[in-house]
Amino acid sequence: MRICLYGSGSAEIDKIYTNAAYKLGCLIAQKSHTLVYGGGDNGIMGACAQGVLENNGKLIGIAPEWIKDYDKLCKNCSEFIYVESMDKRKNKFLEESDVFIIAPGGIGTLDEFFETIVLRKLERHNKEIIIFNIDGFYNKMFDMFDDMVQKRFLFNHDNLVKIANTVDEIFEYLESS
Template sequence: MNICLYGSGSRKIDKIYTDEAYTLGGMIAENNHRLVFGGGDTGMMGACAKGVHDNGGKSIGIAPEWIGEFEPLCKDCSEFIYVNSMDERKQEFLNNSDAFIISPGGIGTLDEFFEIITLKKLKRHDCPIIIFNINHFYDTMLKMIDEMDEKGFLYKAEQLYDIATNSDEIFEHLNSDNDDKQ
């Protein structure tokens, strides 16, 4: 399975987050899955990729070449896909992924999350989406989404995502979703 990780590339992230991202990367490799990510070498992306690579796993980095002006790119990727724009990047994430994990991140991560969840709602894909709510990072956003639903702004006929607080829970959701499809 190709597992796409959305997450920050910031170097300022507390170790509680990057340690968990590294653990997730190790589990992706140990379960013979492949990481698909934005190709960054730092932050959540870099920590997860390092966990994958340190455990003999494979990864696909996807980024415009100019992103290197803002953050260093991972040199250890098994494959790297260069695109021209952030829109093309998100399309390549979708084209190359079987599941999506939304780890803690900033504006770019939120953009990716809301697009992938909207596309699922519009039935453009049926991949599992898991919000990686490390240390309650996404509690406020989840509360906002619940309030939007309660006030009638959303049509939540079905569950569009799952929530996990650690790497073990992510794999419980992925395995459960895989069992449901068989």
């Protein structure tokens, strides 16, 4: 299975997030899956990639070539796909992935997540989306979703995503799909 990870590339985040991402990467490789991600070498992306690499797993990085001016890219990817733009990157993530895991992150992660969920809602894909809610990171977003449902701006969002608070819960979802 090709598992796409969206998550922070910041080297400044708390270890609780990178430790969980590292464990995720270890299990991705141990279970013979492939990590598809933005190719970063820091933060959640880098920690997950390191877990994959240390367990002899396969990595597919996808990024515009110019992103290296902003982020350090992983030099040890099994394959690195360069694209022209961030839009083409998101399209390539959709093409190359079987499932999406949304880990904690900033604006870029939210952009990727919301585009992926909108396309699922509009039936442009039917791939699983799992929110990796490390240390309750997304709880306020879930409250916002509930408020949107109460005010009738959002309907049936429960079927669009699954929420996992641990790496083990992620793999319970993956193995039951």
